[in-house]
Amino acid sequence: MSERGDVPEWLPRDSPRQARGPALQPPPPSWRPQDSPAPEATRSPRHGRDSGGGSHALPPRPRRGRGLLIGPLAGAIGLTLLAAFGVYAFASGSGCGGDDAVTLNVAAEPGVAPAVTAAAGRLNDANDTVSGRCVRAEVTVTEPVAVATLLSGRGVAGVTRRPDVWIPDSSLWIGPAQAASRSTGQTRITPLGSLAASPLVVAAPRTLAAQLKGQGTQPSWADLLKAASGSAAAPGNAAIPAGLVKLQVPDPNRTGPGMATLLLANALQARSPKGTASFTGVARAVREGVSPSVKAGFASFRRDRQGRYPVALAPEQAVHEYNVRGPGEPAVALYPSEGTLTMDHPVLVLGQDGVRERASRLLTSALTARPTQDDLRERGFRTPGGVAPGSFSEKTGLDPRPPRVLPPPAPTEVQRTMQAWARLSLSIRMLSIIDVSGSMEDEVAPGITRLQSTVRTAQQGLALLPDDTELGQWVFSTDLQNGQDWRELVGVGPLGERLGSATRRQLILSAFAQIRPKENGDTGLYDTILAAYRTMKRSYKPEFVNSVLLWTDGKNDDPGGPSLRATLDALRREVDPERPVLVFMYGYGKGVDAGALRQIAEATRGDVLIADTPDEVQQKFLQAVARRVCAPDC
Structure with missing residues (x-):
């Protein structure tokens, strides 16, 4: 924040409301070397270019920010890391080989990877050399989060070493x-x-x-985010109803556009008198509309059942790519x-190997050459200076004029x-039922006993939950209280809230000790599932992930209760996309009706885990809870 504490340093305090501004600027000096042009090299008639043994001044190390964002980066990966770092696009061209070759492993994000692969092929065909050793490049199509996670020291499936060049x-x-x-x-x-x-x-x-243009509405981030979040605290003048x-929004933990969206939202809330509430509302809207990638955001690019139009926050190039497909x-x-x-x-060299750094500059020359730049324009990218492809026009839905670009935020x-x-x-806002x-x-x-094992696991999970988690505790069997099969031990609310002489956390721990x-x-x-679902839906809080967590060792055997079909029909009728309540269930032992549990979970977009031993129950549950709540510190 600035000294005034109201606006981040990177956002101008008096941004004029104009749709167009100066051309795109190259990366700031702290993120770009002062000697960014690739060093000149000579080409020998037989051996191509040789960067030789001569030294080139390395650019200054980029300015570093304090702190570390390992948790969100790592937590975003889940089971998709192999896909994120597992698609190889080997460059064409015979190039060179053998133990003496300098092979550059290049990790390129999917949008530019085809052009980078073609450029690497031209480099390989050139048989250029560094210190007498020929240079070749191999390109891997890589989501940025995979490399960031690898650099954090966390293993990535199928990857044994970091790339030499990262784009x-x-x-x-x-x-x-x-x-x-x-x-690391x-x-x-x-x-x-x-x-x-x-x-x-x-x-x-x-x-x-066309509707917004007809209304004379000049789109702004503030108006868009206010309309999408439905938050009165959000800045904006309600120009968009x-x-x-x-x-x-593409996942902020996995994509640059997603990160940029949050940074813009944060900058806007800094100007709002209701700052944190504003960002919370926007973050909730972002969370509810997150897609795993930029491309996935266009998969359902149509009005929904509520009549809402989709608005995808995406790079300009993704709009070009979508329209080229003729939707x-x-x-x-x-x-x-x-x-x-x-x-x-950015083209980034990873490591301090002088030979590979010089080889990387040869690759950079291939990337800045006319064929590569023409390839990128054809794919819908602007030049680093903001010059648009010739295909950009009102007809194609893209404005060739460079928009006003804000300076990048500090790390x-x-x-x-x-x-x-x-x-x-x-x-998290959860109702736990045992x-x-x-x-x-x-x-x-x-x-x-099975109950003792379950309670011990729940106690350990409780220790991982922060005080702002909202939690409640029920038990269930048959005819526990006034003819109903469930009984509330502690109502749902913040774990840190004091209820008389004790906090809710302490009351739940005390209740655990008395469960029989x-x-x-x-x-x-x-x-019990229907009652719990209705309780959480009735008290739904949009700033939380609202859920039910039920532990059971058997199948429904209550003759006076609803059937599975009646339960599923009721859930499907009552499920509300605007007030989602997820039902998660842990089945413990051989007597569990796993099929019924899975159908119930599917109806509410929840999940089911089945375990047979105390160790398995504990391991599965605690791992799930830890991954859920420890970011950004894990």
């Missing part, structure tokens, strides 16, 4: 990646300039764009009046914003 979508990755690498071996990151530019825009269906649009309704890029951030696709600003996102996106039917008294290990199985009690599973 992410945005320089926003540099700060977190540098901070991560400092803790001082991997040096040397920027060699920007490959291509693509500003972040608002992609809207042509019908919506609430409920008209549905926000679609039924093309997208139009809207350029917000405050300005925007740009995806600058510390990126860190603070992403940590705030991690906290907001992981907020089966106390007679079979829970069965031993599952010497001296340990009901002798000869049966399992009133279905009506």
